[in-house]
Amino acid sequence: MKKDEVFMPDGTSFKFWDDTTEYKKIYHVNCNHPKASDDNPGTEDLPFATINQSAKILRPGEKVIVHGGVYRECVRPICGGESPDKMIAYEAMPNEEVIVKGSQIWETDFKLSKDWNFRHLPQGAKIWTGELPEEWFIGYNPFMTQNFSSEYTTFTRDWTDAEINVFMLKRGMVFVDGRPLKQVFRPYDLVNTEGAFWVEDPGLAIHFRLWGDEDPSGKTIEVTTKEQVFAPAKQFLGYIRVSGFHFEHCADGIPVPQRAMVSARRGHHWIIENNTIKWANSCGIDVGNETWHRPTITDKECTGGHIIRKNHVSNCGICGIAAVGNNANTIVQDNIVEWIGDKNIERIWETGGLKFHTCDTVLIKGNVFRHIRNAPGLWLDYLNKNCRITGNVFADIESINGAIYLEVNHAPNLVDNNILWDIRGTRSERGYGVNVDTNEECVVAHNFFGKIRDWYAVSVNLNQRSRIVGGRVGLCRLNKVFNNVFFECPKRIMLSRIADNQSDGNLFDQRNNATSLCVESTENLLDLSAWQRYYGLDKNGTQARIEANFDPETLEFSYNYEGEMPKCCPVPELYGIKSESPGPYEIKLK
Incomplete structure (x- = not known):
């Protein structure tokens, strides 16, 4: 038996692979550089301002190095690699914190909310409200879109009101100084809940109550505006490596379909490594076929083969790592997956620190799954x-x-x-x-x-x-x-x-x-x-x-x-x- 060789139940040795590309061209993105612009050539001296600009031009055998900073965008690769020695790579600059968020900082004229019946507010309680900019939500507004998936109408017949209410809540999330507010179902639920928010239809106004009934002035308030944070513009892309990022804040829906914060979009042979992935409304990573209603991918060269290693996945409402099929010959190794399941609807039966369907030769090795609730x-x-x-x-x-x-x-x-x-x-x-x-x-x-x-x-x-x-x-x-x-x-x-x-x-x-x-x-x-x-x-x-x-x-x-x-x-x-x-x-x- 060779060192690091791992046998599968059928007696075959698991077929490991890795990125062996000698990258012929390297682009740079640096949002904090004084000369940063998407009109630049993407050199270290004249870097791009957004990661998406590099995603538009990267070709097999090329990679981008993203320098420290906060990037508020959903990265949409349009091209994949061709083989282990001709991949496309997205890398965070070593020893720099590269944060990619699907949220925007919400700065507006917050006022005390007076136009709704909150019933009996405790003395000193303060409910604030503000309007969201319409331009943040071109094509998708998570504060107008419910968690609900029609897939589960048959499951809800014996559900409690609390479980059904989670489905009826909106997908959007609100963070105050990095801490999430809890969404409530009705405006008067704010009366008994500090650190909470309620969404007014049609999803362009939020009413919220802070912990200790504090004033929102001086606080950093972020609201999720993106469904995903890293997901290709096209399906089926292969041989893409994503390394070293901090991905945060996405407003994805409850599966199915699985459209996670970081998604391979039915692609194959991705390497997702050394990333921190947290605060997804639903799922952190998906590398499968998204849903069982799509045709099964039968070409073995264009299915599965993923490497998911050394990531820290946390604070996802439904699932940490997910794949409906399309996962053959995948390895999930040395990840920490924790604090999953705060949506508290295990009976949709799509929850888990890791949830895979119809696996073939999948190796799950050396991971830590801890502090998981309702999954x-x-x-x-x-x-x-x-x-x-x-x-x-x-x-x-x-x-x-x-x-x-x-x-x-x-x-x-x-x-x-x-x-x-x-x-x-x-x-x-x-x-x-x-x-x-x-x-x-x-x-x-x-x-x-x-x-x-x-x-x-x-x-x-x-x-x-x-x-x-x-x-x-x-x-x-x-x-x-x-x-x-x-x-x-x-x-x-x-x-x-x-x-x-x-x-x-x-x-x-x-x-x-x-x-x-x-x-x-x-x-x-x-x-x-x-x-x-x-x-x-x-x-x-x-x-x-x-x-x-x-x-x-x-x-x-x-x-x-x-x-x-x-x-x-x-x-x-x-x-x-x-x-x-x-x-x-x-x-x-x-």
């Missing part, structure tokens, strides 16, 4: 095959579907060497560690499950036993749960079908033995002894006194045990790698 950490949605989720951290997640959700897959997938810590459910009997929902040939091996308190750490279930995808129903067969460690997990493993599924070599915390294991129905609650004796499961599994601690911020992990160590089972899907100890053997933490 699973990672969700692979139906007919995924040959995917590997390895060496990741999932911590402090509150969700119906838990940390990792694998939904209705008929082919092998592998979940190994991950740490899952402090996963909680937002509904009764929910909040899984790994939810293996109506899958075949899924392997969950050498993971550490800590403090999965509300539901099963590993659930191999038939929750969607009647759903037909790929021409048939799922069978819940040939799944394996091998060589994991379970610490403070009152519900450890569920196997909804005994036939053909295996569990062995696992190490269990002896403090959570009673009724911690389950077979075939939620009433069949077992301890380890019955699990072993009557069902032949975990013949090599043991219980021990386990102590463990994990800090999601510092990523410091400590773990020890007193007692018998289980005999680990061979995991053929790991192709030659053997470990004598349960739990992760590859993950590298501080």
Whole structure:
């Protein structure tokens, strides 16, 4: 096995690639340069003023270096590269902060709002109002456009008013000194809510109340005006690299379609690396087919192949990284994805730190998914095959579907060497560690499950036993749960079908033995002894006194045990790698 070689569940080595272009021409953008102008030639001495000017002229084998400053624009590439050695690159100048925002600074004559019935304002409460410039919204006004997508009319039948109201809210966002105001549904909702705003139809006036009922004078107020911040003018562009930027503030809608802050627009072979992406109304990054209503791209040279690495994605209302198909041979590596899901509408079923559909040979490695609410950490949605989720951290997640959700897959997938810590459910009997929902040939091996308190750490279930995808129903067969460690997990493993599924070599915390294991129905609650004796499961599994601690911020992990160590089972899907100890053997933490 070569250094850095990674095997996929089918035994093939993941095909890594990278930018090998020797750039023949380099343009410069510097909005703070005294001679900056889009009429310039784009040299370092005579730079462009906007990134979009460079996007108009960049051709394969060329790149632009963007110097420090704040650029309020949506960058629209019109040309892609041709190959790994003939790419187009957008680079932030090293050691300079390059911020690209889909917002404008709102400076107007703010007045106290008096023309609306706010009912009973508390003494001293102040609601301010101001008008937005019409010229900011040529072609798109997020303060007039609702979050609502007609795709979800069937889902809303049993929704609460609070969930429906989120759909009816506008897409626009307001920031005061960098801090977001909360949008409310009715004008009188401002009475009981500081730090909030309400949009007056037709989206050209905003009423807002600041924290502590402060005066807006002297504050920097920004409003989102762009749907996206980096997205090509044309679809299907390939071989584009985007490196080192701070992308902030976009007013994208709730998917589908997925039209994220940074979008490949159905393109292929993008490298999105070392960026900070935050404060999207909905999604941070999308690299898929945008929606399942578009034709599937079948040309393998023009689909997927993306590299998404070392980005920090945060504060996105619905999803951090998304892809409806068009994601084959993609790697998502060494990213931090956190504080996702503040829209609180998980039941649109398109949420997640990462949400991919119909993956083929996707490697998700070395990422941190933490502080996620109303969304699973990672969700692979139906007919995924040959995917590997390895060496990741999932911590402090509150969700119906838990940390990792694998939904209705008929082919092998592998979940190994991950740490899952402090996963909680937002509904009764929910909040899984790994939810293996109506899958075949899924392997969950050498993971550490800590403090999965509300539901099963590993659930191999038939929750969607009647759903037909790929021409048939799922069978819940040939799944394996091998060589994991379970610490403070009152519900450890569920196997909804005994036939053909295996569990062995696992190490269990002896403090959570009673009724911690389950077979075939939620009433069949077992301890380890019955699990072993009557069902032949975990013949090599043991219980021990386990102590463990994990800090999601510092990523410091400590773990020890007193007692018998289980005999680990061979995991053929790991192709030659053997470990004598349960739990992760590859993950590298501080």
